[in-house]
Amino acid sequence: MALLQLGFHGSKTDPSLFILNSSGTLVYLLVYVDDIIITGNHSRAVNDVIKDLSSMFALKDLGQLHYFLGIEVVHHGSDLVLSQRKYILDILHRAGLVDCKPVSSPMSTSHVFLPDDSPLLDDPSRYRQTIGALQYATLTRPDIAFAVNKVCQFMHAPTENHWAGVKCILRYLKGTSHFGLLFRHNTGSRLQAFSDSHWATNIRAFSDSDWAGCPLDRRSTGGYAIYLGSNLISWSARKQRTVSRSSTESEYKAIADTVAELIWLKSLLHELGLVSKAPTLWCDNLGATYLSANPVFHARTKHVRSRLPLCS
Template sequence: MTEEYSALVRNGTWSLVPRVPNSNVVDCKWVYKLKRDQTGTVQRYKARLVTKGFRQQPGIDYQSIRKHLAPLQLDIQNAFLHGDLHETVYLQQPPGFVNSTTLNHVYFLHKALYGLTQAPRAWFHRLSAALHSLGFQGSKTDTSLFIDSNGNTLLYMLVYVDDIILTGNDTKEIDRVVQSLSRSFAVKDMGNLSYFLGIEVTRNGNDMILSQRKYIRELLESADLSNAKPVSSPMTTNAKLALGDSATFDNPVQYHQIVSALQYVTLSRPDIAFAVNKVCQYMHCPTINHCSAVKRILRYLQGTANYVLRLMHDSGTVLHAYTDSAYNSLTSFSDAGWAGCPDDRRSTGGYAIYLGSNLVSWSARKQKTVSRSSTESEYNALADTVAELTWLQDLLRELRVPVKSVPTL
């Protein structure tokens, strides 16, 4: 707590001022967390001062907005604390650090804090400005991606809040970027990419292997299914899920938590995308039958937790997607089951797109409109696939990855 508080003071986060009458003063609290690596070993103990941003008033104290080198992993310590505030925000003195001589004073914030509604936006604006000064340009296809393309030098930076992946074809330029960022922010160089947002990254020669084994094991433990008997598929071929198909499940919060975690697992496990999409459709009113379907997915993961997604270096750059008309198939294709949902008669569509032999994008979800024929359902699925292919073409063009042939669908 003292380390975090000292960092806030050094950063010029606030000024202690008398309380302004009739002003909205935001409360705060301390949040504690253990930072672990992919093996579960504790790396450090962290205390973070978090504001109760839900007490902010729109238009008063925040503005509403609609809304071939091994990759290097960076961590920006106290990231949100670097964002500059343009609104007037008052904060209660933090628990444990109240000035006894000025009990009625509050902090006038100059910098953002975790929990403030505008904190993510303020931090992103500050980081974007720093990266632009270093020669990076924001991607037009992915707002979290920044690209520095200068002559033969190529640098890519992917940003998720305070976790950053940096890679490129010039080690000197990468070192220059890290050193420059270190002068503005507290940057921690975590070495070659190995564990990022719950995804384990390992190298096999020039190939990259993605896995969520640790995340899956923790999910199974939280669901008390670590010793469950594995099954061979995430969903039975005759599974029929519908609203009110059985008695209401008595713990909907647990259902929400597990299904939300399963959605994250689909980042590296396309084999469960269809089954997870089905159980996601009943988050608002889960039944015992829906819960059984979720447990089957977990039991499938119990037996396949070591499955990985392999990205091969020498796989080619030809974009192609696959299509199939089989409704219940759980393999890789663009698929549509006409009027498959008994509740709203909307079809389920999906696709899988490959760059060379690497699976890079997949989806299984209910279509937005009701199709009046199986042909229309198939065309809607194809249209969704073409939209994703077009987006991937634009992204690869920005990354200066040559795609010399027209994608095959």
């Protein structure tokens, strides 16, 4: 209510985001419980909002953003690096692998996980706690998203082989704990406010999937990576909900999931008062590309059409 009185309105795409857009002044406020990030295009307007909120609530201004919800923000000039180094070291400490030997990959390409491939773990809660922590680590580490997705599929009854896969991820993080997401200020994707006549470069999305990759239920795993300029802003690696009858269908479903994410991102950018060109979506399967582009084939895909996002 206090933010509404100050002229903010709640975002429809992100319930924790509040936006103030008045006479060319933009202020964005992100709230999570009692933690707040505030930024905008006018420092005076940002300071006024902080002053007004301080008169209503007990606030403490911590200055420039450095740490938020376990994510460290490192400033390099006008660029930012998001890192979870402290959080990852804490995971290693709780797992007892602080002094483990690093490996160069989070998962072996020949490693296959099955429900009964080895004896069950004596303490499955340790496995589940570690997996939950690794899921949060994927916020800044897209390089472990696929491996974490794999080991998450056996949380109900983890075995020693599954725990070996988790330890491989942890050993990889041991040697790459200093890695983070780099966001460049000057990327060629200069988003402009509505009042500007210039447009931003395309948002680029890359989609892919494996066909019937799971040996248990033969479902495919789809994934995407979405870039704004050279900045990676969204990614996913997730098993598809249904079995695909061809590689084209598997890739087509992955494209549909990517398009749904792109529509959400476009809506978010619109709410932020920014504009961009139509996104560019890349896929390495010609069959799926033709299926998406040619309405003649749509009659043959009634069994998958319900997965496509609705757009006006």
